[in-house]
Amino acid sequence: MSLNQSTERGLLIVVSGPSGVGKGTVLSELFSRDKNLSYSISATTRGMRPGEVDHVNYHFLSREEFSGMISRGEMLEYAQYGDNFYGTPAAAVEQMRSSGRDVVLEIEVKGAMQVKERVSDAIHIMILPPSYGELEARLRGRGTECEADIEKRLGAAKAEITAADRYDYVIINDTVAEATARLETILSAERMRAQNKRKLIEEVLNHAVSVHS
Numbered sequence: 001m002s003l004n005q006s007t008e009r010g011l012l013i014v015v016s017g018p019s020g021v022g023k024g025t026v027l028s029e030l031f032s033r034d035k036n037l038s039y040s041i042s043a044t045t046r047g048m049r050p051g052e053v054d055h056v057n058y059h060f061l062s063r064e065e066f067s068g069m070i071s072r073g074e075m076l077e078y079a080q081y082g083d084n085f086y087g088t089p090a091a092a093v094e095q096m097r098s099s100g101r102d103v104v105l106e107i108e109v110k111g112a113m114q115v116k117e118r119v120s121d122a123i124h125i126m127i128l129p130p131s132y133g134e135l136e137a138r139l140r141g142r143g144t145e146c147e148a149d150i151e152k153r154l155g156a157a158k159a160e161i162t163a164a165d166r167y168d169y170v171i172i173n174d175t176v177a178e179a180t181a182r183l184e185t186i187l188s189a190e191r192m193r194a195q196n197k198r199k200l201i202e203e204v205l206n207h208a209v210s211v212h213s
Ligand code: ADP
Pocket: 017, 018, 019, 020, 021, 022, 023, 024, 025, 026, 138, 139, 141, 142, 173, 174, 175, 176
Protein backbone atom coordinates (compact mmCIF):
# COMPACT_ATOMS: atom_id res chain seq x y z
CA MET A 1 0.00 0.00 0.00
CA SER A 2 1.39 3.42 -0.87
CA LEU A 3 0.71 6.51 1.19
CA ASN A 4 -1.61 8.91 -0.56
CA GLN A 5 -0.33 12.41 0.25
CA SER A 6 -2.38 14.07 -2.51
CA THR A 7 -5.60 13.99 -0.48
CA GLU A 8 -4.34 16.78 1.85
CA ARG A 9 -5.96 20.18 1.49
CA GLY A 10 -3.57 22.50 -0.40
CA LEU A 11 -1.67 25.34 1.24
CA LEU A 12 -2.53 28.99 0.71
CA ILE A 13 0.67 30.96 0.09
CA VAL A 14 0.49 34.75 -0.03
CA VAL A 15 3.44 36.48 -1.71
CA SER A 16 3.87 40.26 -1.54
CA GLY A 17 6.65 42.66 -2.38
CA PRO A 18 7.06 46.13 -3.82
CA SER A 19 6.39 46.55 -7.52
CA GLY A 20 9.56 45.75 -9.51
CA VAL A 21 11.18 43.59 -6.80
CA GLY A 22 10.94 40.55 -9.08
CA LYS A 23 7.88 38.67 -7.75
CA GLY A 24 6.72 37.67 -11.22
CA THR A 25 10.21 36.63 -12.30
CA VAL A 26 10.93 34.53 -9.21
CA LEU A 27 7.45 32.95 -9.11
CA SER A 28 7.66 31.97 -12.74
CA GLU A 29 10.94 30.16 -11.99
CA LEU A 30 9.33 28.50 -8.95
CA PHE A 31 6.30 27.37 -10.99
CA SER A 32 8.53 25.81 -13.63
CA ARG A 33 10.12 23.66 -10.90
CA ASP A 34 7.17 22.87 -8.63
CA LYS A 35 4.27 21.10 -10.28
CA ASN A 36 1.91 21.10 -7.27
CA LEU A 37 1.55 24.89 -7.31
CA SER A 38 -1.40 26.75 -8.81
CA TYR A 39 -1.44 30.49 -9.42
CA SER A 40 -4.51 32.42 -8.33
CA ILE A 41 -5.48 34.63 -11.28
CA SER A 42 -6.50 37.99 -9.84
CA ALA A 43 -9.13 40.34 -11.17
CA THR A 44 -8.03 43.90 -11.95
CA THR A 45 -9.39 47.10 -13.44
CA ARG A 46 -5.97 48.13 -14.81
CA GLY A 47 -5.22 48.03 -18.53
CA MET A 48 -3.33 45.15 -20.11
CA ARG A 49 0.44 45.49 -20.55
CA PRO A 50 1.98 44.38 -23.83
CA GLY A 51 2.31 40.62 -23.75
CA GLU A 52 -0.31 40.09 -21.05
CA VAL A 53 -3.20 37.74 -21.79
CA ASP A 54 -6.73 38.03 -20.37
CA HIS A 55 -7.61 35.17 -17.95
CA VAL A 56 -3.93 34.11 -17.84
CA ASN A 57 -2.12 37.05 -16.19
CA TYR A 58 -5.29 38.64 -14.80
CA HIS A 59 -9.01 38.68 -15.36
CA PHE A 60 -9.17 42.19 -16.84
CA LEU A 61 -12.49 43.72 -15.74
CA SER A 62 -14.33 47.02 -16.03
CA ARG A 63 -14.96 48.89 -12.77
CA GLU A 64 -18.62 47.86 -12.93
CA GLU A 65 -17.73 44.18 -13.31
CA PHE A 66 -15.23 44.46 -10.45
CA SER A 67 -17.75 46.13 -8.08
CA GLY A 68 -20.32 43.50 -9.05
CA MET A 69 -17.98 40.77 -7.79
CA ILE A 70 -17.44 42.65 -4.53
CA SER A 71 -21.14 43.16 -3.90
CA ARG A 72 -21.87 39.48 -4.57
CA GLY A 73 -19.21 38.55 -1.99
CA GLU A 74 -17.07 36.81 -4.61
CA MET A 75 -13.70 38.33 -3.59
CA LEU A 76 -11.51 36.70 -0.94
CA GLU A 77 -9.81 40.10 -0.62
CA TYR A 78 -9.44 43.25 -2.70
CA ALA A 79 -7.62 46.58 -2.56
CA GLN A 80 -6.99 49.75 -4.46
CA TYR A 81 -3.44 50.12 -5.73
CA GLY A 82 -2.60 53.34 -7.58
CA ASP A 83 -5.68 54.23 -9.60
CA ASN A 84 -6.87 50.66 -10.01
CA PHE A 85 -8.53 47.84 -8.08
CA TYR A 86 -7.15 44.34 -7.67
CA GLY A 87 -8.83 41.34 -6.05
CA THR A 88 -8.70 37.57 -5.56
CA PRO A 89 -11.75 35.59 -6.78
CA ALA A 90 -12.54 33.29 -3.82
CA ALA A 91 -14.18 30.37 -5.63
CA ALA A 92 -11.13 29.39 -7.72
CA VAL A 93 -8.86 29.45 -4.64
CA GLU A 94 -11.23 27.19 -2.70
CA GLN A 95 -11.63 24.78 -5.60
CA MET A 96 -7.84 24.43 -6.05
CA ARG A 97 -7.13 24.01 -2.34
CA SER A 98 -9.84 21.42 -1.87
CA SER A 99 -8.41 19.39 -4.74
CA GLY A 100 -5.04 19.33 -2.92
CA ARG A 101 -3.23 21.98 -4.96
CA ASP A 102 -1.08 24.57 -3.18
CA VAL A 103 -2.26 28.02 -4.26
CA VAL A 104 -0.09 31.13 -4.62
CA LEU A 105 -1.61 34.60 -4.30
CA GLU A 106 0.64 37.39 -5.57
CA ILE A 107 -0.99 40.40 -3.92
CA GLU A 108 -0.15 43.72 -2.29
CA VAL A 109 0.01 44.32 1.47
CA LYS A 110 -3.53 45.58 2.24
CA GLY A 111 -5.06 42.55 0.53
CA ALA A 112 -2.55 40.23 2.21
CA MET A 113 -3.64 41.54 5.61
CA GLN A 114 -7.29 40.81 4.75
CA VAL A 115 -6.31 37.23 3.92
CA LYS A 116 -4.50 37.03 7.28
CA GLU A 117 -7.78 37.96 9.04
CA ARG A 118 -9.93 35.56 7.03
CA VAL A 119 -7.74 32.49 6.45
CA SER A 120 -6.04 31.39 9.63
CA ASP A 121 -3.68 28.88 7.99
CA ALA A 122 -2.40 31.13 5.16
CA ILE A 123 1.40 31.48 4.88
CA HIS A 124 2.64 35.02 4.25
CA ILE A 125 5.92 35.66 2.42
CA MET A 126 7.39 39.11 1.66
CA ILE A 127 9.99 39.49 -1.10
CA LEU A 128 12.34 42.46 -0.63
CA PRO A 129 14.98 43.97 -2.92
CA PRO A 130 18.66 44.04 -1.84
CA SER A 131 18.29 47.86 -1.64
CA TYR A 132 15.82 50.62 -2.49
CA GLY A 133 18.16 51.83 -5.27
CA GLU A 134 18.13 48.37 -6.85
CA LEU A 135 14.30 48.34 -6.68
CA GLU A 136 14.16 51.64 -8.55
CA ALA A 137 16.61 50.35 -11.17
CA ARG A 138 14.55 47.17 -11.73
CA LEU A 139 11.26 49.05 -11.97
CA ARG A 140 12.68 51.56 -14.46
CA GLY A 141 14.55 48.82 -16.32
CA ARG A 142 11.31 46.86 -16.86
CA GLY A 143 10.02 49.84 -18.84
CA THR A 144 6.32 49.03 -18.50
CA GLU A 145 5.12 52.13 -16.61
CA CYS A 146 5.18 55.84 -17.36
CA GLU A 147 7.23 58.14 -15.09
CA ALA A 148 4.20 59.19 -12.99
CA ASP A 149 3.24 55.57 -12.38
CA ILE A 150 6.83 54.66 -11.48
CA GLU A 151 6.88 57.46 -8.89
CA LYS A 152 3.60 56.20 -7.38
CA ARG A 153 4.91 52.65 -7.21
CA LEU A 154 8.17 53.75 -5.57
CA GLY A 155 6.14 55.78 -3.05
CA ALA A 156 3.97 52.76 -2.24
CA ALA A 157 7.10 50.60 -1.92
CA LYS A 158 8.21 52.34 1.30
CA ALA A 159 4.99 51.41 3.13
CA GLU A 160 5.17 47.86 1.72
CA ILE A 161 8.76 47.33 2.85
CA THR A 162 7.83 48.68 6.30
CA ALA A 163 5.03 46.08 6.55
CA ALA A 164 7.48 43.18 6.08
CA ASP A 165 7.51 42.36 9.80
CA ARG A 166 3.82 41.37 9.59
CA TYR A 167 4.76 38.46 7.32
CA ASP A 168 5.81 34.93 8.36
CA TYR A 169 8.86 34.93 6.09
CA VAL A 170 10.97 37.66 4.48
CA ILE A 171 13.27 36.79 1.60
CA ILE A 172 15.64 39.00 -0.39
CA ASN A 173 15.61 38.74 -4.18
CA ASP A 174 19.32 39.31 -4.81
CA THR A 175 19.57 36.71 -7.55
CA VAL A 176 16.60 34.90 -9.06
CA ALA A 177 18.22 31.51 -8.40
CA GLU A 178 18.81 32.21 -4.70
CA ALA A 179 15.40 33.77 -4.13
CA THR A 180 13.71 30.79 -5.82
CA ALA A 181 15.72 28.35 -3.70
CA ARG A 182 14.60 30.22 -0.54
CA LEU A 183 10.97 29.94 -1.60
CA GLU A 184 11.41 26.23 -2.23
CA THR A 185 12.87 25.80 1.26
CA ILE A 186 9.86 27.52 2.83
CA LEU A 187 7.42 25.39 0.83
CA SER A 188 9.21 22.15 1.75
CA ALA A 189 9.06 23.01 5.44
CA GLU A 190 5.42 24.13 5.33
CA ARG A 191 4.40 20.93 3.53
CA MET A 192 5.92 18.92 6.40
CA ARG A 193 4.08 20.80 9.15
CA ALA A 194 2.28 18.34 11.42
CA GLN A 195 -0.92 20.40 11.42
CA ASN A 196 -1.26 19.84 7.67
CA LYS A 197 -0.74 16.13 7.94
CA ARG A 198 -3.77 14.61 9.68
CA LYS A 199 -4.69 12.37 6.75
CA LEU A 200 -1.08 11.27 6.23
CA ILE A 201 -0.73 10.35 9.91
CA GLU A 202 -3.89 8.24 9.72
CA GLU A 203 -2.55 6.49 6.65
CA VAL A 204 0.79 5.75 8.34
CA LEU A 205 -1.09 4.26 11.31
CA ASN A 206 -3.35 2.17 9.08
CA HIS A 207 -0.35 0.95 7.11
CA ALA A 208 1.52 0.01 10.29
CA VAL A 209 -1.55 -1.87 11.57
CA SER A 210 -1.90 -3.86 8.35
CA VAL A 211 1.83 -4.77 8.35
CA HIS A 212 1.81 -6.05 11.96
CA SER A 213 -1.57 -7.78 12.08
P1 ADP B 1 7.31 42.40 -9.93
O1 ADP B 1 6.53 41.23 -10.44
O2 ADP B 1 7.68 42.27 -8.49
O3 ADP B 1 6.68 43.73 -10.22
P2 ADP B 1 9.17 41.68 -12.09
O4 ADP B 1 9.26 40.21 -11.93
O5 ADP B 1 8.38 42.23 -13.23
O6 ADP B 1 8.72 42.39 -10.72
O7 ADP B 1 10.68 42.21 -12.19
C1 ADP B 1 10.98 43.59 -12.40
C2 ADP B 1 12.25 43.69 -13.26
O8 ADP B 1 13.37 43.25 -12.49
C3 ADP B 1 12.19 42.80 -14.50
O9 ADP B 1 12.79 43.52 -15.58
C4 ADP B 1 13.03 41.58 -14.11
O10 ADP B 1 13.66 41.00 -15.24
C5 ADP B 1 14.05 42.18 -13.15
N1 ADP B 1 14.50 41.25 -12.08
C6 ADP B 1 13.76 40.38 -11.36
N2 ADP B 1 14.51 39.71 -10.46
C7 ADP B 1 15.78 40.20 -10.62
C8 ADP B 1 17.03 39.89 -9.97
N3 ADP B 1 17.14 39.00 -8.98
N4 ADP B 1 18.13 40.57 -10.37
C9 ADP B 1 18.05 41.49 -11.38
N5 ADP B 1 16.89 41.82 -12.03
C10 ADP B 1 15.77 41.18 -11.65
